Amino acid sequence: MVLYLTELIKNWPCTVSGGELRTVVTGITENSSRVKSGYIFVARRGGHYDGALYIKKAIEQGAAAIVIDRTDVIGIPAGVVVIIVPDCRVFLSHASARLAGNPAERLKVIAVTGTNGKTTVTHFIGQLLKELGKKAAVIGTTGIFIDGVKIDYDGPQMTTLPAEYLHSLLQRCENEKVTHIVLEASSLGLSTNRLDHCAIDIGILLNIGTDHYEEHGGKTCYVNAKKRLFGMVKTAIVNKDDGECVEMAKSAPVPVVYFGTDPAADIQVPYLQMNPMIPGHYNRLNALAAISALLILGYTVDEVVPRCGVLQLPEGRLQRLERDGIQVYVDYAHTPDALEAVLRTLANSCYGKLITVFGCGGQRDKGKRAEMGELAVLYSSSVIVTSDNPRNEDPDAIVRDIMEGFGGDCSAIEAVLDRKYAIRKAVFCAAPGDVVLIAGKGHEKTQHTADGLIPFSDIEEAGKALSEKTFLDIRGINSE
Template identity: 65%
Template structure:
């Protein structure tokens, strides 16, 4: 479409150049600019898009979008479009140029501190069981009818709008009618979903995560709350006090679910058919069932599919050999870690051994709490690195240890995560359970020297294969 057509419903001013040009795409990443693109020169936390304007023009940008009046008079040979907010314009333009696919799809968005990935995949599995062609988009990738799809986009919980709307159009072209996506607090705060039509929004819980990235707890809660004002109907966890307060502030029609009831129905029929352990997974299943009831399905429809539910990759993922069970889980918040530890403690007849760390440059306040929880539930704890990023791993470990007063006879600090996993598994005997928490599905580790390949699952598999038992010697080096 022409620039003038795209801009006719958006507040802006245009200076310089010839505005009546064809637009083929929009991006805020200079590397993605193609012939006929709009380049959105947004200022981020680490980089300023204004520094890439010349590069974007050389690659074919036909106009530059800014939200700083000081840039509107740059001597360029293309139009400069000044808008009130670059993020919201990027969302709007991405949806328009993709043909507004969310208007024709049924979209369910799930937010909450914990459980987003599990609930979105549960919803997808339930819909698929009922014959609905659906897509699930979130932390562990893009899935259509349960099969992971290769698609050129960043690995992010909630995709930036310039990737999301073309992806929705792609899903529509593949016959998808329902899309279930994870709505992260960062994604909501950055307006990535601002022009995505959301039919049902789920609020699962509010815990401690991403406070520092948002500038505090209240800003984090406000970001989550955006979904409650955007979705046409909302479903809220009535067992979470903060969630109820947020629902009270929303003007949208609100439905509630909880441990005892979902949208006015008893949960008994659902839970008696669920084969997945853990109270928190019971609540995740209830949340997913509530979404389908909100979409018009009956409790009987949903109950018939509950027994088929399976956890997604990296969520209580189980390995077992010679009586030693290893569980890999993405739990990286205090609430999530405690939920997993509680679940495993009820099925563990030997020692519960925990391997975990905390991410660098993220929410230092949760470290001590997670340390205290790990010690409370575990016979032995290995504190190690998670994604330290540019923070000193020794400092992170020290923060974690504050949760139990420093040194403890049942705690060992092993900074090399591979070594920590191996030591934990080698120390386990038949009947013991090893929990490896924090990274789940991730296939990398973010360190000061760069992003390195790393998989908790792969390392655990190797350790189990190399483990030596009395009367048995197997394995080898790699």
């Protein structure tokens, strides 16, 4: 749509100087590399860089205006429009929605937040909507899907897309006749205003775990980030089985509907005829959360519940590979709650040994490492601790933090820093009837190290290891 700069800033608290306000705005970005003629460049000061350093580059590439939230930026040419706003992030959200034509206002939008389960619940909702004849888009950690098919999209791989990408995507969805949007609302996405001007019909709060505390500056800030969703939706759906969620919902300014196994929950489905390939009590709760969303949309229990038999877990969520009687599960579990839920599920169904391979991400919540180590030992026959996404942290130091949870020496614990070799070793140690769990990275196709992103897939490596083990066993070679 054609939008003049004067229209975009009308009634917005700001101070404007320089340049021509009767300029057609063609886009907005905080990434100077994306600036084109007619774009607004938002020179925000971030945690790792200062956008003011890229103002010159943005102007050279055709920026129509510069947005800042301070008065100490110097060196901007007099003929360039400068807009000073109270908060760059909030303005970016507002302007992105306006430039896209506010598509969220015409779509049914469902946002799911929680420490664990966001990806599974969003995909479950998308699958149920498809079964009911609706065209839905699912946006989140594993990518963007329309009608269950992953689409190509030129944007960052983030759980919750920044506003400048989100609203243009919603506009594309609307043009492709999508009627429902189901998206993951991460704590960081909520706290950094990415969803501020996205009209949301239903918000779902699944659980509160012990992840991302350090990124937010503590548990209180993390919880408050999640609570922001209550002020952005028309109806909230909350897990009645999670006491912290129930407490958070007490101050919600919108109607709250509770789901769960708790007798006081508004929505309970005692027994779900789910796909038998989807194990775990926690996945039944995930399905119940999805059902709750459909009921709020106006569907009946009789319409929704029978369709749960077709539900499938998204990529990297208890993704199962089997060969010669050995089962391998790849799962994204990277928090203590998620890891325990998966381990308990597999331990209850495993007739042989349960071998667990996992690590913890670098530069993230060090406090959870020992706890995850303790849980792995509690449920597993043997554990191989390996590297996850160490980023710029020493992988050896991460492993030492995890090993503290083992409470001393243990012959069933081994550290193998090379993740590929750790997976291979676990599979080669397994016998028919055993289960191997590879946890932490799930769907991810890269590993984030100090050297940058390198190609790596747990699913591919597990498949290769199973094939190689079969090859060696056939020839009578000791694969260990």
